[in-house]
């Protein structure tokens with residue numbers, strides 16, 4: 087067998103292990119019985135170890151070196167070149183971690199995720215803290231093995247958003263905070279506060295399910311290549327473009343949680359469903375970074391899903407499912423869904439203060455890895471920062487430091503992706519409006535497919551073939567620019583809160 091064929095075979099095997107593991111995780115998070123979890127985490131540990139062995143084998147290392155040699159490299163297709171590059175990055179990162187340590191990490195984080203769910207439910211940070219301590223310790227060991235970049239936290243950040251640094255983010259987030267805080271203050275001072283009372287009342291869960299399905303179909307989610315389930319913490323997992331699974335959660339007293347949660351995960355799913363066929367079965371068959379992934383979920387959830395034209399198109403159908411909304415006109419509904427209100431829970435936050443939730447987590451993660459902040463001190467620091475940035479104090483840890491699943495899974499460095507996603511999304515929308523001047527008329531007519539096609543052509547189809555910075559530069563003709571998000575938010579809330587009058 088030629089080196090390229092051998093390499094492609096190993097790469098496909100790695101991808102297949104990933105898919106098998108993703109099914110197991112999906113199952114764990116969507117109602118697998120608790121008593122089976124200990125055994126299940128062992129299974130995950132064994133399979134991960136197998137995958138890890140393949141990703142770090144000497145054979146793979148030798149093949150990569152051979153494929154990178156000048157005469158072979160120049161013969162490779164662009165796809166194979168991308169695959170070799172991506173594989174090299176992954177190999178160099180993985181080969182530095184001893185297999186036993188990796189397996190320990192996988193089992194620990196799988197246990198911690200299950201434990202987190204229980205501890206959050208029971209508001210029990212103390213029982214969760216030892217696991218979190220262990221995860222931080224192992225992560226620190228791994229940072230040493232990977233090699234410290236500009237700072238320890240830089241090493242983690244780079245894994246979710248290749249090329250992003252603490253120096254850049256300090257600048258971007260500082261900029262964002264300095265412009266968003268005064269905007270939030272102006273909004274709070276406006277006498278034109280939207281009504282929201284009608285959003286919190288009984289909403290039949292079966293009807294919520296039906297509407298979620300309806301909206302996904304409108305967006306272009308392919309139900310023959312995916313499914314919608316329920317979980318405590320909504321998520322999306324792309325097994326392959328033909329099997330992309332998302333979850334949402336239905337609250338009997340709040341229609342917006344499932345509604346916008348579904349649109350958000352639907353955005354992630356559409357990315358995964360529309361990756362080019364030639365990438366299927368390779369490790370390039372996934373989103374290029376967490377930030378770009380979040381740009382797609384948040385583009386659909388906020389830029390499109392919380393827009394006036396969107397509800398002009400779809401509010402009638404919602405009213406037909408929920409007669410209690412009959413007396414609420416579209417404008418009241420639209421404004422109610424765009425209320426700005428500093429709150430405790432990130433996933434329920436509005437588009438503006440959401441970014442402050444992220445800045446808090448970013449600063450805490452930096453403190454953990456760059457300043458040695460310990461798990462026992464997290465609730466205190468968390469509450470202080472919420473008071474400082476949002477003016478709210480969590481009444482308990484369940485609504486404070488325990489609210490997110492990420493740290494239990496070891497995903498330190500992930501949170502900034504959400505705000506990066508907001509920024510990328512606003513920047514993409516700016517370009518889309520220029521290239522498709524009637525885009526909002528299309529939305530208003532309930533014709534979302536041209537948007538899906540636009541995103542597929544420029545983003546979805548490439549999977550991991552292009553880096554985040556390449557994509558942004560190629561699509562928008564400039565690097566990431568937070569000003570688009572600021573302008574977008576200013577324009578939107580000036581209208582909703584009639585800020586010219588304030």
Ligand code: CO
Nearest residue numbers: 350354380383
């Ligand atoms: Co998301």
